[in-house]
Amino acid sequence: MTVSQIDEEVAKLLELKVQLGGDEGRHQFTLKTAKGTRDYNPKQMAIREKVFNTIISCFKRHGAENIDTPVxxxxxxxxxxxxxxxxxxxxxxxxxxxxxxxxxDLTVPFARYLAMNKVTNIKRYHIAKVYRRDNPAMTRGRYREFYQCDFDIAGQYDPMIPDAECLKIVHEILSELELGDFRIKVNDRRILDGMFAVCGVPDDKFRTICSTVDKLDKMSWEDVRSEMVKEKGLSEEAADQIGQYVSLQGGMDLAERLLQDAKMSQSKQACAGLTDMKQLFSYLQLFQVTDKVVFDLSLARGLDYYTGVIYEAILTQTGPVPKAEEGVSVGSVAGGGRYDGLVGMFDPKGRKVPCVGVSIGIERVFSIMEQKAEASAEKVRTTETQVMVASAQKNLLEERLRLTAELWNAGIKAEVMYKKNPKLLSQLQHCEDSGIPLVAILGEQELKDGVVKLRTVHSREEIDVSRAKLVEEIKRRTSDV
Amino acid sequence: MTVSQIDEEVAKLLELKVQLGGDEGRHQFTLKTAKGTRDYNPKQMAIREKVFNTIISCFKRHGAENIDTPVxxxxxxxxxxxxxxxxxxxxxxxxxxxxxxxxxDLTVPFARYLAMNKVTNIKRYHIAKVYRRDNPAMTRGRYREFYQCDFDIAGQYDPMIPDAECLKIVHEILSELELGDFRIKVNDRRILDGMFAVCGVPDDKFRTICSTVDKLDKMSWEDVRSEMVKEKGLSEEAADQIGQYVSLQGGMDLAERLLQDAKMSQSKQACAGLTDMKQLFSYLQLFQVTDKVVFDLSLARGLDYYTGVIYEAILTQTGPVPKAEEGVSVGSVAGGGRYDGLVGMFDPKGRKVPCVGVSIGIERVFSIMEQKAEASAEKVRTTETQVMVASAQKNLLEERLRLTAELWNAGIKAEVMYKKNPKLLSQLQHCEDSGIPLVAILGEQELKDGVVKLRTVHSREEIDVSRAKLVEEIKRRTSDV
Structure with missing residues (x-):
């Protein structure tokens, strides 16, 4: 049989299946979203909008452009x-x-975009949903559909300057979101590889040993060591040497010390990474962010495509955030690194475009913000309505609609009840519920006098405002909303 | 053969196909996006952001909440x-x-959301991508992945008030986007059904005849008549009677006239629709939008789920927009209607939630705006950067980075070149290219004097500004940006 004969045969059979009623007969109707996904309700969307605004402002402050790619x-x-x-x-x-x-993720589509459009330098952000058929544990805030919030700098530049800007951005965003104290761990794939080499890890085991080291944030050294030796066949001696290095943390001083280290200095790769690490810290000092950044030799990161600096930000006081469970990195809220080879994988001629970037772990941020909102006495508003056009009397629907349209046309955010004769109480109740600060009340007397009774919801004060001054008065009173 | 036997057979054949190399052998590595999809580059994103801001502002002005559902x-x-x-x-x-x-689309997920969360009233907007395996003709701006921009009002209210607000919203958005003149056609499914009934269309042909009528915006009456008679088996007499009605256009007067029409008035459904149409026009008068709204009996709309008012907005002067080709509705930029039965299809107990909504045909708007931007002399900025921190001399990278960080920390949108010793000309060129209005130039002398040379890109004027006043001065000069 040839492929096209098979295609024909399959088509015929499927046609027959449809005639027989297909899969329809078997299942009942279920009212749910797909496994691992969720709807966002208006309250969640209000929080999401706030978080996005903070992040996008930061990206724009750093001169980033925005792109989008297909799902x-x-x-x-x-x-x-x-x-x-x-x-x-x-x-x-x-x-x-x-x-x-x-x-x-958004990184591979970005690399495809650069290669396809022959873009050799760009600073861009991209905020969009990505999809992973992971086994979701939704109480831990992990989903199969989730947002990524990426900022990347592509182009051939002098070493470590864009890399330092990425860390500055993480510092700014985490500070502005007020998620509590945080720390940004930094390492370099070249330092890791050099370390593996001088510790006696065979070349073909670099990646797999690297994956094991990556688990140090959720497993004890003993367990990591045991996985290296028993599962991955590393010698005990090599494992112990690695153990000494990965316990090291510091700043520029540590990079300097390791450059003098008898063993480490034998690896060219490690030396290149360490020299760049020093350079990075000097830029971070200029950016005044060294207070939160730690050079940590245990940081490995999972993805294969990193080629240089790597980093990960964690929250150090998780506050109301649930304790980590097995397999969940505690409080990791941002991560990234340098990937100089990825674009070349897409370019027909293999031309490389060096890239460095960072991804904000926005879903985790959302759930922290949601918990903060729950705990706070302040209500999250889901609309921005400034005024409700209401009436205490019957048969004033037309007058309410007329006034509402006037307000809309003047750029005022206004609502009106879709009832001919709503009760005043239910109109006021709606304002209370949704945080609308003002009510413009119409009655026969007000219409005669050419005024509107403007009521402040929280104080219940009412004053008459002439129709001609109403827009101005509403704007004045809600200018801080 | 049973369904499960077919499934088995299909599985076997597909397995064989894989063994034969499947479809794989045929193609080489291709660097492209999926058929019918596209990337958005920074310029397109800048236009998209502007359009979304206009639309979202309008939705918020009308008190709408925002929701999101999985893709x-x-x-x-x-x-x-x-x-x-x-x-x-x-x-x-x-x-x-x-x-x-x-x-x-976003309507069915919205109905599922309402039923699943037992929401009985909400006014919400939802802007997201939807997917259709249509045969795309991309020159005509049709894609397989495209945005929808929906506003819907769910809840049991007095007739035609929310319906009128939807039309008001279309009017506001199309006016604000400045796409040229437009018209909003309105009709009602009950009027159509009543018309079909009194014209002698058999009950079981209502939907299919309705689909044919829907083609009147791109086919002549003769072709539509011929499809009804020859393909759909309608009597010539019935077709001709329909022909007389669907040529009618008007306003409230037409609704009144049809209520008196000897034939039309025999249909209870039609009368209900016509009475509501009168009511709708009275509200539209209060909203001052009747100048653009036409009661048009030829408007049918494709979707099955509409139960009452339907509408569609078209651009009447398409300007630089390509001429319509076969199968493309000319200049349709918004559409919607009332669908009172859809939520009930999801509710286990069939509880109905009446809904009315509108969808903005945003992709069409994007392509019009893109063409306008192309035609305009004004350049589309893709970043919001206010100032470039530059230097004419060598060895000032550290000073540039320090100043840039100061500006970032003060909320200024600033860029700096990632080069140790960039040429002043290339720094200025970057400003010209990307529309950055100001350059803060550092040199040995300026550092000594505690000043920065602030250059206005378009006028090339330069003045010395003291370091302490720099932030203030940049804010002052870019306050209108």
């Missing part, structure tokens, strides 16, 4: 980029035509 | 909602677990 890519675009995690990619059904997959 | 739904959620167009739904591959499909 799905050709399957082959994602192939070979995520190592073991490729099994978590959502594929689309083959409905004839191209084989497609939902994007797994 | 995919259970397949069964979408089943039976789109009639013939169901074939355009993207399904996800069965990778074990639930059968999922990408959303086809």
């Amino acid at each position: 799905f890519e050709l399957k082959e675009t994602l192939t070979g980029k995520y190592g073991e995690d490729s099994k978590l990619i959502y594929d689309l059904k083959d409905q004839g035509g191209e084989l497609l997959s939902l994007r797994y | 995919f739904e259970l397949k069964e959620t979408l089943t039976g909602k789109y009639g013939e167009d169901s074939k355009l739904i993207y399904d996800l591959k069965d990778q074990g677990g639930e059968l999922l499909s990408l959303r086809y």
